[in-house]
Amino acid sequence: MLYREALNLAYHEAMTADESVVTLGEDVGFYGGSYRVTEKLYEQFGAHRVIDTPISEQSIVGNAVGMAIGGLRPVAEIMTANFALLAFDQIINHMAKLPYMSNGKVQLPIVVRFPQGVSKQLAAQHSESYEQMLAAVPGLIVLTASTPQAAYHGLKKAIELDDPVIFIEHELLYNKKGEVDTQARFDPFKAQIVKPGNNITLVSYLKMVDDVMTAVPEIEQQLGVSCEVIDLNSLNPIDTDTLKTSLSKTGRLVMVEEDHKTGGYGAQIVSWASEHCFYELDAPPLRIAGLDTPIPYNRTLELASIPTPDSIAQQIIQWGKQNGL
Amino acid sequence: MKVLWREMLRIRRFEEMVASQYAEQEMRCPVHLSVGQEAIAVGVCSQLEPEDLVYSNHRAHAHYLAKGGDMTALIAEFYGLENGCVGGWGGSMHLMDLKAGFAGSTPIVGGTVPIATGAAWAQKLKQSSACTVSFLGDGCFEEGGVAESLNFAALHQLPILYVLENNLYSVYTPLEKRQPPRELYKVAEAMGLKSLKGFGNDLEEVLPLVEQALKWIRSGEGPVFLELSTYRWPEHCGPNDDDHLGYRPEGELQRWQARCPIQLAQVNLGIDEIERSQIEAEVKQEIEKCWQQALEGGIPKAENMETNVYA
Ligand SMILES: Cc1ncc(C[n+]2csc(CCOP(=O)(O)OP(=O)(O)O)c2C)c(N)n1
Ligand SMILES: [Mg+2]
Numbered sequence: 001m002l003y004r005e006a007l008n009l010a011y012h013e014a015m016t017a018d019e020s021v022v023t024l025g026e027d028v029g030f031y032g033g034s035y036r037v038t039e040k041l042y043e044q045f046g047a048h049r050v051i052d053t054p055i056s057e058q059s060i061v062g063n064a065v066g067m068a069i070g071g072l073r074p075v076a077e078i079m080t081a082n083f084a085l086l087a088f089d090q091i092i093n094h095m096a097k098l099p100y101m102s103n104g105k106v107q108l109p110i111v112v113r114f115p116q117g118v119s120k121q122l123a124a125q126h127s128e129s130y131e132q133m134l135a136a137v138p139g140l141i142v143l144t145a146s147t148p149q150a151a152y153h154g155l156k157k158a159i160e161l162d163d164p165v166i167f168i169e170h171e172l173l174y175n176k177k178g179e180v181d182t183q184a185r186f187d188p189f190k191a192q193i194v195k196p197g198n199n200i201t202l203v204s205y206l207k208m209v210d211d212v213m214t215a216v217p218e219i220e221q222q223l224g225v226s227c228e229v230i231d232l233n234s235l236n237p238i239d240t241d242t243l244k245t246s247l248s249k250t251g252r253l254v255m256v257e258e259d260h261k262t263g264g265y266g267a268q269i270v271s272w273a274s275e276h277c278f279y280e281l282d283a284p285p286l287r288i289a290g291l292d293t294p295i296p297y298n299r300t301l302e303l304a305s306i307p308t309p310d311s312i313a314q315q316i317i318q319w320g321k322q323n324g325l
Numbered sequence: 326m327k328v329l330w331r332e333m334l335r336i337r338r339f340e341e342m343v344a345s346q347y348a349e350q351e352m353r354c355p356v357h358l359s360v361g362q363e364a365i366a367v368g369v370c371s372q373l374e375p376e377d378l379v380y381s382n383h384r385a386h387a388h389y390l391a392k393g394g395d396m397t398a399l400i401a402e403f404y405g406l407e408n409g410c411v412g413g414w415g416g417s418m419h420l421m422d423l424k425a426g427f428a429g430s431t432p433i434v435g436g437t438v439p440i441a442t443g444a445a446w447a448q449k450l451k452q453s454s455a456c457t458v459s460f461l462g463d464g465c466f467e468e469g470g471v472a473e474s475l476n477f478a479a480l481h482q483l484p485i486l487y488v489l490e491n492n493l494y495s496v497y498t499p500l501e502k503r504q505p506p507r508e509l510y511k512v513a514e515a516m517g518l519k520s521l522k523g524f525g526n527d528l529e530e531v532l533p534l535v536e537q538a539l540k541w542i543r544s545g546e547g548p549v550f551l552e553l554s555t556y557r558w559p560e561h562c563g564p565n566d567d568d569h570l571g572y573r574p575e576g577e578l579q580r581w582q583a584r585c586p587i588q589l590a591q592v593n594l595g596i597d598e599i600e601r602s603q604i605e606a607e608v609k610q611e612i613e614k615c616w617q618q619a620l621e622g623g624i625p626k627a628e629n630m631e632t633n634v635y636a
């Protein structure tokens with residue numbers, strides 16, 4: 001099943017099981033979504049539950065908040081992360097805080113989904129990643145999905161939760177194929193050990209998990225080590241148990257992310273590790289991230305601005321050699 | 326008038342060239358073609374002075390060219406080359422040619438509308454005789470920032486012309502699924518702007534409307550809101566046709582194609598086929614020459630990656 005089909009299946013099941021689940025966004029209805037994630041929902045559930053909105057991101061999320069207060073469980077789709085910026089007021093000032101500010105009088109079972117990241121030459125205003133900002137907001141749960149399996153189970157769980165969830169996808173993952181076991185006991189709050197190993201813990205999420213996996217054979221061969229690859233999946237809360245167990249075994253941490261390095265999400269992981277796993281670590285952690293520049297348009301430079309399998313392998317090999325591997 | 330007809334043809338042939346070259350995959354940027362909407366860009370920009378400013382959106386090629394933006398630099402930008410209008414850092418959706426008064430386009434829907442409004446404030450403060458034009462789409466009209474800008478411009482009588490190109494769609498969703506039945510320009514009127522409306526495919530109808538609007542603006546009676554109806558022929562984004570997707574009623578595209586701005590003006594101006602083919606040849610030659618020149622540019626340098634992040 002494709003990643004986007006897995007999301008679609010989660011929608012179908014959730015909307016069939018619970019009539020209060022509605023979805024809204026630009027082009028989500030009749031057309032079935034920019035990335036076809038909401039395909040056929042309009043036909044099956046009708047225009048009152050699958051809502052084509054005006055081009056008004058701030059209102060999409062604001063309306064979702066009101067719908068949730070009114071007893072619905074809205075899933076809002078924003079076309080891409082950069083457009084979600086127009087809704088950050090509603091997301092951060094309202095959606096994240098109303099349950100707290102109301103002294104618990106309201107619950108907001110809302111999912112706001114959007115893709116992010118570098119796709120192919122969409123340039124500075126269509127390519128960025130904002131998990132670091134959103135994971136820093138108390139009151140929001142931030143989930144990601146790097147596989148169809150995680151997409152299906154993650155979205156289903158997100159819709160069931162009574163807290164607002166930011167559900168982040170990646171532009172380049174929608175056509176990724178993978179098995180979806182709907183009966184599996186998949187916990188989206190648990191980090192996944194994508195590949196077990198003994199000497200280096202490689203932590204990542206979203207599309208970078210694939211790039212890390214592509215880089216691993218070269219790293220293992222050049223350094224003569226075995227790598228453990230962890231897909232965080234949930235960015236807030238963080239499954240620190242899985243991280244701690246892995247670091248106790250390997251003693252080495254590499255964090256790979258696509259967002260800008262300064263203030264990037266990985267800083268949180270490395271900071272946590274230095275606070276809580278200091279004595280387990282045998283080497284300074286390595287962070288591999290995007291440059292601190294907007295994403296350039298030119299394809300060569302675009303690729304030079306974010307980690308690639310090649311640059312990931314090279315940086316880790318160099319770091320490994322400098323640190324006794 | 327014939328010069329304006331020629332300009333529309335030039336833009337049409339340019340966009341067709343973009344579409345035909347797109348298939349080669351060298352040029353990767355999402356292109357939002359203006360085919361079918363040329364009379365608006367030309368009708369508006371031809372009446373501006375070089376120092377007047379134009380702000381645009383994702384569908385910017387026609388605005389850029391009509392305002393006198395450099396064609397070679399535009400093509401080079403599509404290819405991400407150093408000689409591009411923004412050095413290869415932006416692509417089709419991020420255009421700028423300050424020399425020509427094309428102040429910029431960005432693809433965050435609604436993004437340039439408040440910016441254009443601020444630019445008009447600066448013009449007013451400096452007692453400049455120049456004004457600003459802000460192009461926006463019917464979808465853009467739904468963004469909150471647009472309402473905020475109209476309010477601000479009306480409050481301070483800013484020298485700005487908002488040109489709403491109503492092509493009835495935002496990507497795949499038709500206007501009637503996004504807005505109640507109403508006249509868009511009446512909304513602006515209710516907000517305190519002088520507002521006009523016309524058929525945007527007829528150059529002869531567009532020109533006097535723009536003339537009136539600019540007269541008001543230049544005599545300090547602005548701002549003005551001008552709604553022009555039109556229709557996009559190609560797919561929302563990309564070089565192809567997407568009519569087969571069925572989001573537009575059957576025959577609608579054909580009805581609009583029958584009201585092609587270039588064809589209409591050709592008939593009205595009495596341009597015969599001999600004259601037309603002569604102009605076609607000149608236009609073709611210019612585009613091909615620019616294309617060739619554009620491709621001589623180099624790739625922007627990786628060592629400059631951080632150059633303009635800060636001043
Ligand atoms: C803030 C924001 N939301 C959504 C989009 C996606 N998008 C790009 S163009 C477009 C259509 C806008 O329609 P309109 O303003 O009518 O312009 P047209 O494409 O018809 O020329 C949309 C929704 C975007 N680029 N920015
Ligand atoms: Mg439109």
